[in-house]
Amino acid sequence: MPMLNMNEAEWNLRVDLAATFHLAVANNLHEAIANHFSAVLPDNQHFLVNPFGLHFSEITASNLIVCDFNGKVVRGDGAPSPSAHHIHTPIHRLIPQARVLLHTHQPYATALTMVADGRLEWALQTTCRFYGRVAYDGDYDGVALSDTVGERMAKILGNAEVLFLGNHGVITAASTVAQAFDDLYFIERVAQAQILAMSTGRPLRQLPLEMIERVATQTRHERFDLGYIERHFEAQKRLLDNAGGFYRQ
Numbered sequence: 001m002p003m004l005n006m007n008e009a010e011w012n013l014r015v016d017l018a019a020t021f022h023l024a025v026a027n028n029l030h031e032a033i034a035n036h037f038s039a040v041l042p043d044n045q046h047f048l049v050n051p052f053g054l055h056f057s058e059i060t061a062s063n064l065i066v067c068d069f070n071g072k073v074v075r076g077d078g079a080p081s082p083s084a085h086h087i088h089t090p091i092h093r094l095i096p097q098a099r100v101l102l103h104t105h106q107p108y109a110t111a112l113t114m115v116a117d118g119r120l121e122w123a124l125q126t127t128c129r130f131y132g133r134v135a136y137d138g139d140y141d142g143v144a145l146s147d148t149v150g151e152r153m154a155k156i157l158g159n160a161e162v163l164f165l166g167n168h169g170v171i172t173a174a175s176t177v178a179q180a181f182d183d184l185y186f187i188e189r190v191a192q193a194q195i196l197a198m199s200t201g202r203p204l205r206q207l208p209l210e211m212i213e214r215v216a217t218q219t220r221h222e223r224f225d226l227g228y229i230e231r232h233f234e235a236q237k238r239l240l241d242n243a244g245g246f247y248r249q
Helices: 008-026 080-092 109-115 125-132 145-159 178-197 209-225 230-243
Strands: 035-042 046-049 064-068 073-077 100-104 134-138 162-165 167-174
Touching: 008 035, 008 046, 008 100, 008 178, 008 230, 046 080, 064 100, 073 167, 080 100, 080 145, 080 167, 100 178, 100 209, 109 162, 109 167, 109 178, 125 209, 134 167, 145 167, 167 178, 178 230, 209 230
Parallel strands: 134 162
Antiparallel strands: 035 046, 035 100, 046 064, 064 073, 100 167, 162 167
């Protein structure tokens, strides 16, 4: 139920974003109180983000805080972590279509960022859904403690929707919470499959370019025209609701 003095659109966005924190916990995509998710509000002047210090499992629709594009907290208790501010604020400001940003250090995707020349290998059907949508930042520059770090990330991300951060983690960027989570979930799945395949020491069976492009087109049709993204997210939320739906508070 929406809080007082809050419109329905903002409340629905809060509920969806809060759900992603609990889904990150359920799928082992989190690091307790580290990492951060954000979503631009309908007014296009402010964004929701998690307050520093709360475990992902403690996040609810009502305890997300609101910041402006200068990083100032305008509503809510607490403040984002410094790295959340210096990553999310510049990217939201510089890439308007990146309305939702999910940043994690999830195990398998992060493991790829630790490997020399770590890249997605086009050897799996599911990986093809990311063809043409991934960027790589190979120049680790320490903890994000200035806007220049987020500005560099924004420049590298550009029109891509997944950014691998060398020696660091991953960011998904999308126009909706459902799409950002769908990418976060599947980038971990394909990274896990790739690392397991690489661990055999056997050569990967790389797909030819024409097949990669064909499957990318097929999965794009499935994701958008057939409503896979929204159906996936709603199914994931039902799992949370069946467990009590704490995130909706």
